[in-house]
Amino acid sequence: MKELIEKLTETFSPSGYEAAIRTVIHKEIKPLADEIYVDALGNLIARKGSKTKSGLRLMLAGHMDEIGLMATHIDEHGFIRFTGLGGIRPQALTGGRVRFMDGTPGVINSDRLTDLSKAPTLDQCFIDVGTSSRKDCPVMLGDVCAFERPFNDLGNRMIAKSMDDRIGCAVMIEAMRVLKHSPHEIFFVFTTQEEVGTRGAATSAFGVDPDLGLSIDVTGTGDTPRGSKMEVGLGKGPAVKVKDGGMLADPRIINWMIRTAEKAKIPFQREILEGGTTDARSIQVARAGVPVGCLSIPTRYIHSPSEMVDTGDVLNAIKLLVALLSAPVAL
């Protein structure tokens, strides 16, 4: 599993440019699915199983994209100005490294700051790819890049860029591997453009037209020094989302998830996330409406180049997902 997480998190695919990660995931799931296709917005959709009498048409969504940067101007000296793709935090930029889709590496820095107590704005930051003129710069306006940061295995914990949401993708892939029997027709959807507004989930949910939707995504924690006030912490199990900034989970789905976890003796936490949202938001309002929930993997330092998850939480998330998918659902 850790090799898979390393492979997924070290692939560069910011929102709107998911081809590389789609190829990696496609290769992983090819022997595990009954049917695989890619839709107009690039969502990778894998169907497993058929609907039996006691089954439903389920949609699981984990997003393949990650936050990144897009070049807006190359100046005469070859410095690259950029805009953000997704929720970029300027304080996490300076000194960080990026890699463009063609492999070009670069370092981020900023105009000279007169007030060092404040983080630079995006407008003050630039990328330096080591060239000294516009003509020599291999990057063109509109080219995109993602953070470069290696995967670290700390044993009980793992650190990588883009745990948000490659860890959700990993949980889905592992669940596909482990799941042997299910009464359901399950669509494992690896979505695009979540970080810019859960766009891939909106269109794939319309296409799949599910009876029930579940997103598999990261959630914040409240267990760091003087951090946010939040109940969720690393190592206490996957989280069952009650609500976030864009979605109220269907109470029947919350109960189903909790009952299943209790029955299988899998640790879990109840989650209320004040800001942010997941693909479930878009699935919920697709077509005439879909009951949704979200299985969350607690994650520290979300949207920084070093996001941390607990290995046990990940293993338990896979267990819980497999348990959820193995039995009929009675809402």
Add this chain to the structure above:
Amino acid sequence: MPTIGNAQIKLLEKLCNACAVSGDEGQVRRIVLEELNGHAEDISVDALGNVLVRCTGSGTKRLRVMLSAHMDEVGLMLVGDDGDGLFRFEIVGNIDVRQLPGKAVLVGKENLPGVIGSRPIHLTTAEELKHNIPLEDLRIDIGPGGGKVKPGDRAVFATRFQRNGPVLIAKALDDRFGVATLLELVKNSPANIDLLAAFTVQEEIGLRGAKVAAFTFEPDLGIAVDATPSYDLPDWEAEENIFYNTKLGLGPAIYIGDSATLYDPRLVRWMTDTSKASGIPCQFRQPGSGGTDAGAIHRSRAGIPSLTISVPHRYSHTAASVARLDDWKNTFALLHAALTRLTPAILAAERA
């Protein structure tokens, strides 16, 4: 090759001078329907007021291409009658309130003249001159006995279209440029595609018309034809201007990403390849904020690969914009050339 000539410029003039604030697009819709008469068979007006036109091609394996241009413009809405021809108002769409004092406007269905009043300089104190006048202190004044208008009526800047050789100055070039371009494309619809033209409503207040138009059309791909700001003036300190958005004279602006859409790289490449092959210039709009009808189109149903192409113009969303005729000509020419060479192969490869 069809092109933008005097007749098309006349039509643009008529469109720019019409008043069509979001939600009240009747004046432009009438011109559009009049122009379409005899040029298309399948024309309808939907529940929100979008004009939908289907031009069926004749080849085999035709892509169904939706083109969208919005009929509405930013403007003002009367919200309260203070008597004596004075009206309180709100802004509709994005307008910089600092731009408003002293501007002449046209109010209501009959385009009655009015002015956003401001105190004469003789009677203004030095302290007052330092501050902007907030919206709640501004009034539209049509004069005592100036006619019948009422809260709920819209108002637009009174600027009349002017052409000075290669230069166009007008209000509402955003997006009458698109409307005029789309009308010309309907009249010269390429046979290799089914052209689905949407003249949309309520773009400036949240891409509302395009959302339902795309649902109706269910196209294979979508293109918003719009107008985008240029900010290409020289930098005061002679430093490189790195926030120009677009520049006048460099041709149509192709979008890569904005707040509402990350554009389909296959369509971006199709447009730039067409530019190279035809010699028609184009530029990239700087990725960043903003959005067009494509923001609603690409999210429609199970997803629609989308693109935006815009005519650059300075001083967007103000009383008077400045544009170059050549940029508009090249926008039409590039779109027409691109559509003419469009085949289903473009969507055969996976999106990057």
